[in-house]
Amino acid sequence: MNSPMLQTNESQDSRLRARAARVIPGGMWGHQRAEALPKGYPQFFASGKGARVTDVDGREYIDFMCAWGPIILGHQHEGVEAAAAAQASAGNCLNGPTEHAVILAERLVDTVAHADWALLQKNGSDAMTTCITTARAATGRRKILIAKGAYHGAVPWCSPSLVGVTSEDRAHLLHFTFNDVDSLVAAVADAGDDLAAIVVSAFRHDLGIPQELPTEAFAHAVRKHCDDSGAVMVLDDVRAGFRLNMAGSWEGTGVRPDLTAFSKAIANGHALSAVTGSEWLRDAANSVFVTGSFWYAGAQMAAGVATLDELVRIDGPALMARAGHRLRNGLDEQAARHGFALNQSGPVAMPLVQFAGDDPKASLGEAFCGEALRRGVYLHHRHNMFLSTAHTDAEIDCALEATEDAFAALARNRPKDQGDAA
Amino acid sequence: MNSPMLQTNESQDSRLRARAARVIPGGMWGHQRAEALPKGYPQFFASGKGARVTDVDGREYIDFMCAWGPIILGHQHEGVEAAAAAQASAGNCLNGPTEHAVILAERLVDTVAHADWALLQKNGSDAMTTCITTARAATGRRKILIAKGAYHGAVPWCSPSLVGVTSEDRAHLLHFTFNDVDSLVAAVADAGDDLAAIVVSAFRHDLGIPQELPTEAFAHAVRKHCDDSGAVMVLDDVRAGFRLNMAGSWEGTGVRPDLTAFSKAIANGHALSAVTGSEWLRDAANSVFVTGSFWYAGAQMAAGVATLDELVRIDGPALMARAGHRLRNGLDEQAARHGFALNQSGPVAMPLVQFAGDDPKASLGEAFCGEALRRGVYLHHRHNMFLSTAHTDAEIDCALEATEDAFAALARNRPKDQGDAA
Numbered sequence: 001m002n003s004p005m006l007q008t009n010e011s012q013d014s015r016l017r018a019r020a021a022r023v024i025p026g027g028m029w030g031h032q033r034a035e036a037l038p039k040g041y042p043q044f045f046a047s048g049k050g051a052r053v054t055d056v057d058g059r060e061y062i063d064f065m066c067a068w069g070p071i072i073l074g075h076q077h078e079g080v081e082a083a084a085a086a087q088a089s090a091g092n093c094l095n096g097p098t099e100h101a102v103i104l105a106e107r108l109v110d111t112v113a114h115a116d117w118a119l120l121q122k123n124g125s126d127a128m129t130t131c132i133t134t135a136r137a138a139t140g141r142r143k144i145l146i147a148k149g150a151y152h153g154a155v156p157w158c159s160p161s162l163v164g165v166t167s168e169d170r171a172h173l174l175h176f177t178f179n180d181v182d183s184l185v186a187a188v189a190d191a192g193d194d195l196a197a198i199v200v201s202a203f204r205h206d207l208g209i210p211q212e213l214p215t216e217a218f219a220h221a222v223r224k225h226c227d228d229s230g231a232v233m234v235l236d237d238v239r240a241g242f243r244l245n246m247a248g249s250w251e252g253t254g255v256r257p258d259l260t261a262f263s264k265a266i267a268n269g270h271a272l273s274a275v276t277g278s279e280w281l282r283d284a285a286n287s288v289f290v291t292g293s294f295w296y297a298g299a300q301m302a303a304g305v306a307t308l309d310e311l312v313r314i315d316g317p318a319l320m321a322r323a324g325h326r327l328r329n330g331l332d333e334q335a336a337r338h339g340f341a342l343n344q345s346g347p348v349a350m351p352l353v354q355f356a357g358d359d360p361k362a363s364l365g366e367a368f369c370g371e372a373l374r375r376g377v378y379l380h381h382r383h384n385m386f387l388s389t390a391h392t393d394a395e396i397d398c399a400l401e402a403t404e405d406a407f408a409a410l411a412r413n414r415p416k417d418q419g420d421a422a
Numbered sequence: 423m424n425s426p427m428l429q430t431n432e433s434q435d436s437r438l439r440a441r442a443a444r445v446i447p448g449g450m451w452g453h454q455r456a457e458a459l460p461k462g463y464p465q466f467f468a469s470g471k472g473a474r475v476t477d478v479d480g481r482e483y484i485d486f487m488c489a490w491g492p493i494i495l496g497h498q499h500e501g502v503e504a505a506a507a508a509q510a511s512a513g514n515c516l517n518g519p520t521e522h523a524v525i526l527a528e529r530l531v532d533t534v535a536h537a538d539w540a541l542l543q544k545n546g547s548d549a550m551t552t553c554i555t556t557a558r559a560a561t562g563r564r565k566i567l568i569a570k571g572a573y574h575g576a577v578p579w580c581s582p583s584l585v586g587v588t589s590e591d592r593a594h595l596l597h598f599t600f601n602d603v604d605s606l607v608a609a610v611a612d613a614g615d616d617l618a619a620i621v622v623s624a625f626r627h628d629l630g631i632p633q634e635l636p637t638e639a640f641a642h643a644v645r646k647h648c649d650d651s652g653a654v655m656v657l658d659d660v661r662a663g664f665r666l667n668m669a670g671s672w673e674g675t676g677v678r679p680d681l682t683a684f685s686k687a688i689a690n691g692h693a694l695s696a697v698t699g700s701e702w703l704r705d706a707a708n709s710v711f712v713t714g715s716f717w718y719a720g721a722q723m724a725a726g727v728a729t730l731d732e733l734v735r736i737d738g739p740a741l742m743a744r745a746g747h748r749l750r751n752g753l754d755e756q757a758a759r760h761g762f763a764l765n766q767s768g769p770v771a772m773p774l775v776q777f778a779g780d781d782p783k784a785s786l787g788e789a790f791c792g793e794a795l796r797r798g799v800y801l802h803h804r805h806n807m808f809l810s811t812a813h814t815d816a817e818i819d820c821a822l823e824a825t826e827d828a829f830a831a832l833a834r835n836r837p838k839d840q841g842d843a844a
Contacts, residue, residue, distance in 0.1 A: 016524050023527040025539050025704045030713025032518050044521055045720075047512035054513075056521060067515040070715055075513055085507075090469035091476075091497055093489040093691035095800060096454050099466055099478060102438050105445040117447050122544045122693060123714040129577055133586035142588050154713045155551055155577065157591075161711035164555035166564050168593040169579075238715075264715050269515030271544060271693050271716035282447045289583035291452025291576045292545040293492055293660075293686050294693035298467075378517060 012056040016044045030154070031068060038370040038381060048075025050390040053378065061378035062399045064327075066386035069239055069264035072320075073310055074390025080268045083306035088299035098298030100305060107308050108276050113247040114256040115276035119285060120304075121295050124238035125153030127261035127273040128199075130290045132157070134259060134277070135197035135232035138284035143191035145198040147178040149206040152199065152236050172196075178204040179212055181221045188225045197232040198222050200257075202240035202249035203346060208362065208382040210354065211346030219253035226258070232281065238263040238273070242311055243320055243349050243386070267304035274304075316389045317349070323391035324348025330400040338407040339414075340364075352384045367413070371406035434478040438466045452576070453490060460792040460803060470497025472812040475800065483800035484821045486749075488808035491661055491686035494742075495732055496812025502690045505728035510721035520720030522727060529730050530698050535669040536678040537698035541707060542726075543717050546660035547575030549683035549695040550621075552712045554579070556681060556699070557619035557654035560706035565613035567620040569600040571628040574621065574658050594618075600626040601634055603643045610647045619654040620644050622679075624662035624671035625768060630784065630804040632776065633768030641675035648680070654703065660685040660695070664733055665742055665771050665808070689726035696726075738811045739771070745813035746770025752822040760829040761836075762786075774806045789835070793828035 020043075021027045027043075028034065034043035042055035051074055053063040066072065073080060087098060105118040121127055132144055152158040156169035174190050176183040178201070188195060200222055204212040226233040235257035240249045242265050250257065258281055263273035271294075277285055310316070325348050335342045341356035355364040365381030372379050377399045379385060442465075443449045449465075450456065456465035464477035473496055475485040488494065495502060509520060527540040543549055554566055574580040578591035596612050598605040600623070610617060622644055626634040648655040657679035662671045664687050672679065680703055685695035693716075699707055732738070747770050757764045763778035777786040787803030794801050799821045801807060 012521075016521055019528065020524045023524065023531045023539055025541065025699075025708035028519065028523075029541050029708075030711070030717060032713070032718045034518060043518050044524075045513065045516035045518045046520065048516050049513075053517055055518075063517060065517050067517055068715065070515045075516075076511075081510075085510075088503075088507075089498075091467065091471075093492045093693075094467035094470050094497075095475055095485060095487050095489055096456060096465050096467045096477075097450065098468065099434075099438055101450075102442045102445065102466075106441065109445045117445055119447065119451050122716070123548065125548075125714065126545065133578060135586075136588065137586035154711055156555060156579070159711055164557075164559035164706075164710045166558065166594060168590040171590040171593075172588060269716075269719070271515075271719065271722075277447075284586075286447035286451075288586045289452070289576055289581055291454070292547065293490065294544070294691075295452060296454045297691070297693060300693075 013042045013044050016056060038366040038373065040370050040373055050074040051388060051392070051395045061373065061376050062395055062402070063378050064385040064387065064399070065378060065380055066388050067269055069386050070269040071386070072243060072265035072316065072388050073268045073307060074388050075269070077268050077310070079310055080303050080306045084270055084299045084303040087302040092299040093294055093297045097296040098301065100298045100301035101296065104301045104304045107305055108274055111246050111308055111312065112260060112276045113251055114258070114260065114278050116279040117277050117282050117285065119275045119290065120301065121273045121275070121290070122271050122292055124261060124263035124273050125155045126290070126292065127238065127263055127275050128153045128158065128236060129155060130275050130288065131234045131259045131261050132197065133288045133290070134275070134281060134285050135234060137288050138232060138281050139196045139230060141194045141196040141231070142172040143174055143194045143196055144172055145174050145176055145184070145187045145191065145195070147201065147204070148175045150178065150201050150204070151206070179215050179218045181218055184218070184221055184225065188229065195229050195231040197234050198226055199234040199236060201236045202244065205239060205346060205350070205384050210343060211352045211384060213347065214250065214253055216253055219250060219255040223255045232259055233257045235260045237261060240350060241265060242308070242316070244317055244347050246312055246317060266307065267300050268307040270300040270303035272300045272304050314389060319389045320349035320387045320391070323387045323396055324351060326393060326396045327351065327387070327399070330396065331403060334400070334404050334407045338411040340407065340410070346384050349387045350384045353379070364410070368406055368410050371409045372403055375402035375405055377402045377406070435464045435466050438478060460788045460795065462792055462795055472496040473810060473814070473817040483795065483798050484817055484824070485800050486807040486809065486821070487800060487802055488810050489691055491808050492691040493808070494665060494687035494738065494810050495690045495729060496810050497691070499690050499732070501732055502725050502728045506692055506721045506725040509724040514721040515716055515719045519718040520723065522720045522723035523718065526723045526726045529727055530696060533668050533730055533734065534682060534698045535673055536680070536682065536700050538701040539699050539704050539707065541697045541712070542723065543695045543697070543712070544693050544714055546683060546685035546695050547577045548712070548714065549660065549685055549697050550575045550580065550658060551577060552697050552710065553656045553681045553683050554619065555710045555712070556697070556703060556707050557656060559710050560654060560703050561618045561652060563616045563618040563653070564594040565596055565616045565618055566594055567596050567598055567606070567609045567613065567617070569623065569626070570597045572600065572623050572626070573628070601637050601640045603640055606640070606643055606647065610651065617651050617653040619656050620648055621656040621658060623658045624666065627661060627768060627772070627806050632765060633774045633806060635769065636672065636675055638675055641672060641677040645677045654681055655679045657682045659683060662772060663687060664730070664738070666739055666769050668734055668739060688729065689722050690729040692722040692725035694722045694726050736811060741811045742771035742809045742813070745809045745818055746773060748815060748818045749773065749809070749821070752818065753825060756822070756826050756829045760833040762829065762832070768806050771809045772806045775801070786832070790828055790832050793831045794825055797824035797827055799824045799828070
C-alpha cells in the first residue's frame with residue numbers, strides 16, 4: 001500500500017477541485033461531494049481493483065464504501081468486465097435491446113423470490129418512481145406510505161431536500177415510523193380507501209442514526225395491511241439488494257413484497273436498475289409508460305447477468321457476512337482496548353460504525369475516519385458502509401492493522417470530554 | 423449487405439420475443455418496444471458499426487434511427503470507444519468522480535454558448551427534472567410553461583401517459599402552442615407572479631405531425647417573457663443537442679436559454695445527460711439535491727469528452743446536414759417519379775418523412791418503411807429519424823438505391839384511394 005499523504009495545494013486532487021469550482025456548481029454535486037466527508041478525503045479517483053481504490057494522487061485505500069454500494073464483487077471483477085466488454089465491442093446502444101435484456105429478466109425472475117417479471121432502467125430513482133406509478137395504475141388509488149427519514153431517491157416526490165420541490169410533489173405521501181406497527185396502522189387509517197402502496201426499505205439505514213433490521217412483527221404488519229386493503233407492498237432494495245440475500249432482502253422476515261426496486265450492486269458498478277413484480281401487477285406494469293434513451297443498452301445488462309450468476313455461484317452474501325463479522329469483531333476489540341465503545345449497527349455487510357457518546361456531528365467518528373484514511377483505509381463516519389466479496393480475510397486483517405493505529409492515534413489526541421466508553 | 427428476410431417463427435428474434443413475453447410485461451417496455459413499428463421490424467439487435475446495425479438474426483440495415491438519437495458519430499466510433507475503454511479498464515464507478523467529470527464540464531462550458539457551469543447525470547428525464555427543480559429554487563415560484571404535446575421525459579410530471587400519474591404531479595404545468603406567441607402570452611398571464619420557467623424544445627418534434635423549427639418571433643418572445651418576469655428559460659435539447667449546432671440548438675435564433683438539458687448524443691451512446699446553466703443560476707443549482715448511484719462514473723464522461731471533441735474537429739453538424747440534404751433530395755425525387763408526394767419536415771439531420779394524403783395511422787408510410795426494411799434500410803414512419811456523421815455520401819446513395827425499389831414496390835401495391843400526389 002502506498003503511504004497516503006494529506007492533501008496539499010500541489011496535489012492533483014486540489015488542482016482538479018480548483019478547476020471544478022469554476023465549471024460545476026459548488027465544485028461537485030450529490031452524494032459523492034467530498035465536502036460532507038472528513039477532512040483530507042479525496043474528491044477525485046483514478047482506479048479500483050478488488051477491495052482497493054486509488055485516488056488521482058496515487059494514494060491507495062482499502063475501500064469500505066464500494067462506490068457507495070455498486071461494487072459488490074470488488075472493483076474491476078474480471079468476469080463481469082469481460083461480459084460487458086464482449087457486448088460493448090459489438091454494440092451497446094442500438095435500435096432495440098439485445099438478448100441480454102431477456103436473459104437478465106429471466107435471471108431476476110429465477111433469483112428474486114417474489115418476481116414473476118422485470119423491467120430494466122438506469123437509476124434507483126427510476127425504479128422507485130416506476131414502482132409508485134405501477135402501484136397507482138394497479139389500484140386506481142393515490143396515497144403512498146413511506147417511513148419518516150427514509151431515503152428513496154433524489155427526485156421531487158421523494159428527495160431528502162425540499163429545495164425546488166412543491167408541496168404538490170408530495171401531496172399523497174403519508175408517513176410512519178420504521179418498525180413501529182402502531183404508526184403504520186395510523187398511517188393506513190389516514191389513507192382510508194385511497195391507499196396505493198406501502199413502501200419499505202430493506203432495513204432502516206437513515207443517515208447518522210443507528211441502523212435497524214425490520215422486526216418480524218413490523219414486516220408481517222406491512223404485508224397484512226397491503227393484503228387487507230389491496231394496496232401494493234413495495235420493497236426499496238436499491239441500496240441493499242443482493243448483498244444480504246439473493247432472493248430479496250426481506251426474505252428472512254417471511255414476508256415477500258409485490259414490487260421491488262433494485263439498482264446499485266445489480267451489475268457491479270455498471271449503470272442499471274430494475275423493478276421486479278408479482279404476477280398480479282404485470283398488466284399494470286405494462287400499462288405505464290416508462291423509458292429512457294439508454295435503458296436498452298446491452299453491455300450493462302450483460303454485466304448484470306454476470307454479476308448475479310457470480311454472486312449465486314460463490315454465495316456472495318455469505319462471503320460478505322463473513323468479512324463483515326471479521327471487521328465488526330476486530331473493530332470492537334480494538335476500540336475496547338483503546339478505551340472507546342462502538343455502536344455498530346445494521347447487517348454486518350453494510351455496517352454503520354458509531355462511537356458511543358459521540359456528538360450529533362459524529363466528531364469522534366470523523367476524527368477516527370481521518371486517521372484511518374491516512375493509514376490507507378477508506379471508511380465513512382455517518383453513512384452505512386459496504387463490503388464486497390473482494391474483502392477477503394487478508395484484506396480485512398490488513399485494514400484492521402491500520403485501524404489499530406488509528407484508534408491509538410485517536411486515544412492520544414482524545415479530548416477529555418468525548419467518547420468515553422460507558 | 424445481407425439479404426434481409428421476413429421474421430419467421432424459427433428466427434432468433436421470434437424466440438427471444440417468446441421468452442421476453444414470459445418475464446417482461448408486454449414483452450418489452452418504452453420507446454424501443456417493436457409493437458409500434460411496422461410489421462417485420464426486429465425487436466432485438468446484436469451489433470452496430472458506422473451507419474449500420476445488425477439484428478439478432480444477422481440482418482444488416484443502414485440505420486436512420488441511430489438508437490433513437492444517441493449515436494451521432496456512427497456506431498462503435500473508435501475514438502470514443504477507446505476513450506471510454508481507457509477509463510473503464512482502470513475503474514468506472516468509484517468513491518468519487520474521475521478527472522473526466524471536470525474535463526467534460528469544461529468542454530460543455532467551452533462549447534455551449536450560454537453555459538457557465540454543468541451538472542452530469544444519466545437520463546434526459548434526470549436533466550429535465552433538475553432544470554425544473556433549479557428554476558423553482560432560483561425563483562421561489564412554481565409554474566412551468568410547456569408546449570402542448572411536447573415530449574420532455576417519462577416521469578410523472580412530464581410523461582406523455584397519465585396512467586399511474588396524479589393530477590398533483592402536473593398541478594403547476596401551464597400550456598402554450600409551440601411557435602404561437604399569442605398562446606405563450608396567455609399562458610404567461612395565467613401564471614401571474616408564480617412563473618418559474620418557460621420550457622421549449624429545440625424544435626417541434628411531436629410524434630406523427632409535421633415538425634416545425636422555432637420562428638424568430640416565437641424565440642424572442644420566449645426570451646422576453648422570461649426576462650420581463652425573472653423566470654428561467656429552459657431549452658430541452660435532449661433529443662437535438664449537438665446534431666444541429668454545437669453551441670446549442672437555438673443558437674441560430676439569436677436567443678440563448680438560461681438552462682439547457684442535454685442527453686442522447688452527448689457521449690455517442692454511452693449513458694449520460696447534462697444540465698448546463700448560466701451564471702445567475704449557479705447558486706440555485708448548488709442548492710438543489712440531485713444525485714444517482716452511477717452519475718459519477720468516469721468511462722461515460724470520457725466518452726462524452728471524446729464525442730464533443732470529435733464533433734467539433736470534423737464539424738459534425740455540417741456533415742450531418744450534408745447527409746440529410748442528400749437523403750431528403752433523393753427521397754423527394756424518387757417519390758415524385760413513382761407518383762407520390764412527400765411532406766419532409768424538421769432539420770435535415772433529424773428528418774420526419776410523411777406521405778402527403780396519408781391516413782392518421784400513416785399506413786402508407788408504414789408500408790414504405792416495411793418495403794425499405796426488407797431492402798436493408800431502417801426508417802421510421804411517424805417519429806423523426808436521426809443521421810450521424812457516419813452517413814457518408816456512399817451510405818446515403820446505398821440507402822437511396824434501396825428506397826428506389828421500395829417506392830417501386832409501393833407503387834405496384836398502391837391502394838387506389840391512398841397517397842396521390844396532390
